[in-house]
Amino acid sequence: MEKILLKFDVHLRSDQDEHPSYSLVKKFAKSWKPDVIVDGGDFLDLNYISTYDERRARLLEGRRFKDDFDLGNRDLDFWQKIGKVISLEGNHDYRIQNLLDEQPRFEGLVGFEENLHLEERGIPFYRLTDSPLQLGKLLVIHGSITTKYTARRNLEKYKHNVICGHVHRFEEASDSLPVLGESIRSWTLGCLSELQPDWRKGVPTDWCNGFGIMYLDKENGRFSLYPIYIDKYFEFWFEGRKWRL
Numbered sequence: 001m002e003k004i005l006l007k008f009d010v011h012l013r014s015d016q017d018e019h020p021s022y023s024l025v026k027k028f029a030k031s032w033k034p035d036v037i038v039d040g041g042d043f044l045d046l047n048y049i050s051t052y053d054e055r056r057a058r059l060l061e062g063r064r065f066k067d068d069f070d071l072g073n074r075d076l077d078f079w080q081k082i083g084k085v086i087s088l089e090g091n092h093d094y095r096i097q098n099l100l101d102e103q104p105r106f107e108g109l110v111g112f113e114e115n116l117h118l119e120e121r122g123i124p125f126y127r128l129t130d131s132p133l134q135l136g137k138l139l140v141i142h143g144s145i146t147t148k149y150t151a152r153r154n155l156e157k158y159k160h161n162v163i164c165g166h167v168h169r170f171e172e173a174s175d176s177l178p179v180l181g182e183s184i185r186s187w188t189l190g191c192l193s194e195l196q197p198d199w200r201k202g203v204p205t206d207w208c209n210g211f212g213i214m215y216l217d218k219e220n221g222r223f224s225l226y227p228i229y230i231d232k233y234f235e236f237w238f239e240g241r242k243w244r245l
Contacts, residue, residue, distance in 0.1 A: 004135060005029055005083075006212035008040035008142070008165020009191035011092065012075060013047070014067035020234045020245055021209035022192040028243050029082055032213075037079050038133070040165045040189075041090025041142030044068050044112075047199075069115040076116060076123070087118060088126045088133060090142045090166070135214070136221030137161050143188065149173070155186035163187040163225070168195075168207035170227055187212070189227055213238065 010022055029037070046068065079085050089112070096112050108114065118125045126132070132139040143166030145153050151171035154162050159177075161184050168191040176183050190210030196202075209230040216223045230236050235244040 002036060002216040002218055003032065003034045004036045004038060004214040004216055005032070005034040006038045006040060006140070006163065006189065006214060007192055008189050008211075009042040009090070009168055009193055010039070010075075011042055011045040011191070011193035012068065012071055013045045014064070014071045019193050019209075021230045024230060024234050024236075024243060024245050025192060025211050026078065027245065028238075029079075034083050036084045036086060036135075037082065038086045038135075038140055039079075039088065040140060040163075041088040041128075042092040042165070042191075043075075043087065043090065044072055044093060045193075046092050046095045065110050065115070072116050076121060080121065080123075085121070085123045086126070086133060087116075087123050088140065088142050089128050091128070091144075094128055132158075132162070136216045136218065136223050138163060138214070138216075138223055138225070140164075142166055151186040151188050154188075155184060158186075159184070161185055161223075163189065163212065165189050165191065168193075168205070170208055170210060170229060172227070185225075187225065187227060190229065209234075210236075 007025060076085065093112050096110055113119065113125055128142065132141045139158055139160050139162040141162065141164045143150065143164030146167055150167050151173040154164060155173050155175055165188065167188050169188060170190055171188040173186045174183060189212050190208035192209060192211065195205060195207045195209065210228050213226045213228055214223055228236050228238060233244070235242060
């Protein structure tokens with residue numbers, strides 16, 4: 001049996017403190033000691049190369065790739081002391097590829113994999129364009145659908161057990177495969193970052209903080225998955241214990 005921690009949408013920024021929900025998950029992980037930690041994408045925020053903010057120079061003043069990569073490396077150091085890390089590319093991480101498409105002279109200088117030293121660290125990296133990460137009978141993707149019923153639409157698309165982040169909220173859907181006599185399920189998980197960021201300009205979101213806990217039977221691929229909701233007090237319950245900062 002393998003213990004796996006699934007986290008999505010951390011959106012690390014060197015100009016901001018770590019979000020309390022993320023600090024809580026780190027505290028939990030040091031005690032629970034997962035065998036595998038999956039970062040499901042949007043590890044870095046990189047808002048300063050976003051098309052949404054490219055004309056907002058006052059907000060982006062002082063932001064540097066180096067500072068964010070230094071923060072990301074310190075974070076990976078923490079997780080690699082606990083267990084094996086697997087990294088998925090998110091749409092925010094992919095902003096670097098968009099930048100390189102526009103300005104190829106920066107090739108080799110600002111790469112996500114290179115500056116986080118993923119190959120040297122032995123961290124498998126799954127690009128948005130790669131096939132999904134497969135953990136036993138579960139597919140793990142960052143996600144691309146942002147409308148309602150994301151979990152249902154992923155189930156219809158993949159016809160397989162699947163989990164994603166990206167939407168920053170919890171959903172669950174299920175279906176059956178009568179010919180095989182099996183049921184399949186789909187989940188979306190909350191984020192570990194701000195629920196009401198400045199760029200929303202006060203417009204309410206339906207986002208939630210949270211992460212996922214998974215037990216995997218490596219012999220047959222079957223698993224149990226537990227979405228963990230972190231409340232506004234930055235607390236959650238698991239296995240009869242309350243976790244809080």
